[in-house]
Amino acid sequence: MKKKILIYGVGPFGSLFAERLSEAGHAVSILDHGQRQEDLKKYGIVIEDVSTKEQTVIRLPVVDHLGEEDFYDLVIIPVRKNRISSILPSLAANHKVSTFLFMMNNAAGQNELVAALGQERVMIGFPLPGGYLDGHIVRMLPVNDKKPITLPIGEPDGRVTQRMRDAAEILNSMRGYQTEIRRDMDAWLKTHVALLVPTFVPAVYACNMEAKHFAETRDARVLSVRALHEAFRALESAGVHLSPPGIKRLKYVPEPIFVFLLSKLAKTETFHNAVEDLKTKPDEIKHLANEFFELIQTSPVEMPAINQLTAYIFQNQEPMTSGQKDIPLNWKGVYGILAALTVAAGMYRMIRK
Structure with a gap:
């Protein structure tokens, strides 16, 4: 079923997820700031496979911010951990999104996220395989369709919930990926x-x-x-x-x-x-x-x-x-x-x- 998805942070992982989710038929919007936002508007998402050097280009709606009344079935946030504190107020101000999936390194636990958004809206995971931003081009390790990459996700408290299964279904729709629901994601x-x-x-x-x-x-x-x-x-x-x-x-x-x-x-x-x-x-x-x-x-x-x-x-x-x-x-x-x-x-x- 087609879902409305926002990728909040369009670095290497956000770029690849946006491309694959759009390819799977979902309505995907992307949000970033500064030079990255300008590059997305000018060039679109440009991804280069570091093995084959082949490039793909996809243009998706670029939004400037997450409004208080903006609705998305899922907001995926693959950003650097040190930038999370600065974006939490804008996420907390939104009243329509039920699930924010944070995909990042995190050794501090989930207390800051839960305190800002409530446990019922926080989901955690980790993005793969790996890549880096080179100007406006994202250089990514290949994603082999025949050997899907496993994306681990979980609830902060380790429960397996229906919304977790719903999120897993969305991620599983991406070509080259399969989702693993973990009880020990933290x-x-x-x-x-x-x-x-x-x-x-x-x-x-x-x-x-x-x-x-x-x-x-x-x-x-x-x-x-x-x-x-x-x-x-x-x-x-x-x-x-x-x-x-x-x-x-x-x-x-x-x-x-x-x-x-x-x-x-x-x-x-x-x-x-x-x-x-x-x-x-x-x-x-x-x-x-x-x-x-x-x-x-x-x-x-x-x-x-x-x-x-x-x-x-x-x-x-x-x-x-x-x-x-x-x-x-x-x-x-x-x-x-x-x-x-x-x-x-x-x-x-x-x-x-």
Whole structure:
């Protein structure tokens, strides 16, 4: 069924969602401010697939603001977390919209959103796959129609409601997407921030925001792995369960293997795309880092790697030297695997006799 939808914030994700929802037959309007608003009026939404370099252009109604009496079946808000406080008053002033779907990084929880709009109007999720704005052109990772991307969404309190199912049906109408309704969306968002912001992001900062530099600099990758373990321990000790549960498996990857895999990841298109996106949002990264530290302030976990790395977010640290590898690797996990394989081999020989 055709729905009336507003995309509030037309960056990379908002652009792609607007295109796909319109393609699915919904009545989509878009709202942004400043230069982005002017570009949307002049050029429309221009999306380039970073793999094929193919571009699509779509023109949709551009609205200047959300009025108090404006009705939409769904308002999707894929904006940076540090900009939310400034737009909440205009959202709260509206009396007709029943569901605002916030799709963004968020380690602070949902209290601010719920206080402004009421729990019955707040829904949370996370946008994927990834992209960045280059002038008026949105450069996006490809969305494979045969392997749909999963969009996680949930209620702030973890309930599964009818309006949640209704929103999922709308999102499922987008080509290349499928929706996952989660009961732990708040924990999912906090884990996602812990996974990236105090760990891999500042490690990339330490490498002068260059993927090649990161791939060649073992010390940056070692610190990012150790910071990840610290972040997960701190999060759990602060009472937040890791989500999705499978993310815990990263704890058991031996450090040398993890560090090696990161060097390979840094050479991929996905990593390059993420780095280009990071260059556009230093303000959000600082905001999220502060949210993370506020979240785990009661944790007794020591965080030497996180403290060393996040200095690259909050201070003007000189980048690491490309190729730097002064930090010794921790081979303990690898030795454990080798020992287990040796025991298994011995047992196999005994059985064969």
